[in-house]
Amino acid sequence: MSKGSKAIIIGSGPAGLAAALRLKEQNRNLQCALYELRKQPTTIGGAIGIMPNGMRLLARLGLYGKLTAHGSSAQVLTVHSVRGQVLAERPLVGDALQKTGFGYLRIKRTALMEVLLEAVKRENIPIHYDKRIISIKEENDQVHAIFSDGTVDSADFMLGCDGIHSAVRTLYVDPDRVPEYTGMAGLGGIVPLSESARATMKSLGVTLTEDGVFITAPCTARHDEVLWGLSREVPLPESGDVKDGWEVRRDEEVEHFKETATNLLKNGDGEWANLLKEIIESTEVVNFYPVHKLPPGRWARGRVLLLGDAAHAMPPHAGQGVSMALEDIFILARVLQSRGETTSFEAAFERVEDIRKPRIADVAARSVENGKARGKTTPLGLWAKEMVIWTSAQLSWFSGIFNFGIDEKHLQYDVDQEEI
């Protein structure tokens, strides 16, 4: 990057904010301008798990202490049968904590965004809200962003960090690439956890049912709030994979969520199942998310590069979405820093794409594979699944057989070791 260059970043989710921070850290003369569609900082809610490979990068951004002060650092995964039997218990990230010094963090999205936004503010990076990009042009060694309110901004390069339905992708980089529904949807919420419940629900809990997987995870440092999520197969709305159809389905799912969840736990007995039922009963706000993924495709065109979900949204079942966005950003920063004056942005961005694509394909395949464990099954199928987990846990080779996304090589990976 030459002195005094400028970047336009479209989207101020985790990818956009972290990209601004990392690029600015590497080049104090870079000017960044963030443009966000929403009127103010908001998120889809819930709480996300950040894996060791992502936590390592958040530490390099100087945010580790602030994030761990907000989120839960519980490091155990417990798999339960709906009848309350503990089928397996193991370190959530295997040996990654010992080997890398970084573990797993479950944090409310609002807290993650607060920490990132605070850091962006400290760096005086402007965020322009309520801005809808309608056109992108390249002219005279600049890229121009044209917004629906008639304003235009120009820069040396542009980053599309605007999520799975990216306008930067559909307007300019790869217009034909559209998200695909995976057949799975999530339902869930965050509820306060009583003092007595905290002792039982102290780490990531996975409960197997015939109709999907029920997850519970404390998501604050004090463990006084828990995220619950039900991940299961949900058919496409009759009108297809369109917004209106999903809105009708969302209303139905939200209206009946207590019935759906309680029905899943109908065979549940004992302290664990009763606690799950209590959590559902006390839920006031519930979210419903159809899970989409992006087919592979182009990330870069000219002076424009897609990052994070805009480039490669994957199902959340490997818990790697935020970490993948962070890894993209760290590679981009290094590629730009080492770029000679004669290397075009186009060539630099293609290099980022080449470095990142094999890893993204690997992690995306893992997340799809993990999703299959959440599919519908018969009573016999559920019993067989429970037996496999229990037996594997007894034999201590649990992690290789049925591992809910725990893949040590992905967790220990350090993107800064990648040759650029």
Ligand SMILES: Cc1cc2nc3c(=O)[nH]c(=O)nc-3n(C[C@H](O)[C@H](O)[C@H](O)COP(=O)(O)OP(=O)(O)OC[C@H]3O[C@@H](n4cnc5c(N)ncnc54)[C@H](O)[C@@H]3O)c2cc1C
């Ligand atoms: C149910 C669910 C659970 C998940 N759980 C996890 C988890 O446990 N761990 C994990 O790592 N990941 C998880 N993910 C994935 C994770 O949320 C994403 O990978 C991550 O948010 C990607 O960040 P991003 O900044 O690329 O995109 P986003 O978070 O989607 O942010 C995009 C931003 O761009 C804005 N925007 C959109 N369009 C425009 C536009 N036209 N102009 C300007 N701005 C625009 C949006 O308003 C938003 O602020 C989960 C996802 C879902 C749906």
